[in-house]
Amino acid sequence: MAQDAEDGPDFLDVEQHGWDLNSPLYNNNTSRPPMNQEEFDKRFCYRTPRSSNILKERASALLRYYYRPCLSSRSMTNFFLNLFPILQWLPNYEWKNWFASDIVGGIVTGVMHVPQGIAYAQLAGVDAVVGLYTSFFPPLIYMFFGTSRHNSIGSFAVVALMSNVAMNRLFDAREELSNNFNNASDSNPSPLSPIIVSSTLACCIGLVTLAMGILRLDMISTYFSDQVKLN
Structure with missing residues (x-):
């Protein structure tokens, strides 16, 4: 106990600092009448903060x-x-050290995307050439807007299956509607095709994604589980 007292801070010398403990600032037995919150706010001109929208x-x-x-x-x-991050990294690109390795990596990635794009096109219910287009054009666009050196842009199995489900649901509903109106279906054949539906679906999803990017809604992805992000 004595050791704790020795290690503790020294008592303040009131006379040395010139503090008057009889002042109303330190005196608990002051003659000031008690006040409630409303009287206190009125006396000291309290201003209510504005409600933030x-x-x-x-x-x-x-x-x-x-x-x-x-x-x-x-x-x-x-x-x-x-x-456009390409304006930053392209002038600083080390052609002698990186170009040969990037060419080899691009060829390997391209060879992998050919069968993968064809297979995923079959899953989506569209022609095989559409899968090749899907594997070819996105990396070109990502070159201007992307920042990752190791990212491989291409088709995705789950997205292909979901696109096929959406197309089948639309075609089934249209076929059922055509069966109810046989005369109209005979005179006006359906102009819809899998490529039209998939292109419209991709365009709508792209517009929604663009709007979310403009509105800075990327924070929503932090609430998604890893299973939703990966699968």
């Missing part, structure tokens, strides 16, 4: 995010450099 704040933050690059040429340059 979350949607309005998010909209203002979104507008600031998009008009801030227009305030200066440097901000505009940084905005386009972030939007």
Whole structure:
């Protein structure tokens, strides 16, 4: 106990610091009448904080995010450099050290995507050439907007199966409707085809994804489980 007292801090010298303990600031037995919260707020001119509108704040933050690059040429340059990362890494690309390895990796990835694209096209219920297009064009677009050196863009088995399910559901509903109106179906054959349905579905999903990116809704993915993200 004595050891604890020795290790503890020294008592403050009130006289040395010139503190007056009889002052109303330290005196608990002051003659000030008690006050409730309302009287206290009225006496000291308390101002009620404004109620914040979350949607309005998010909209203002979104507008600031998009008009801030227009305030200066440097901000505009940084905005386009972030939007098109190829403008940053291509001038700094080490051709002597990386080009040969990247060519070999591209050939291996391309050879792998040929049978994979054909197989996934069959799963989606479209022609095999569509799977080759799906494996060829996305990497070209990703080259301008992507930042990963090791990412391989291509078709996906689960997405192909889900597209096939959506097409079959649409064709079944249209066939049932045509059976109820035989005369109309005979005179007006159905213009729908698997490629039209899959293209429309891909376009709609792309527009939704673009809108979510513009609205900065990428935080929603943090609430998805790993099974949903991977499968």
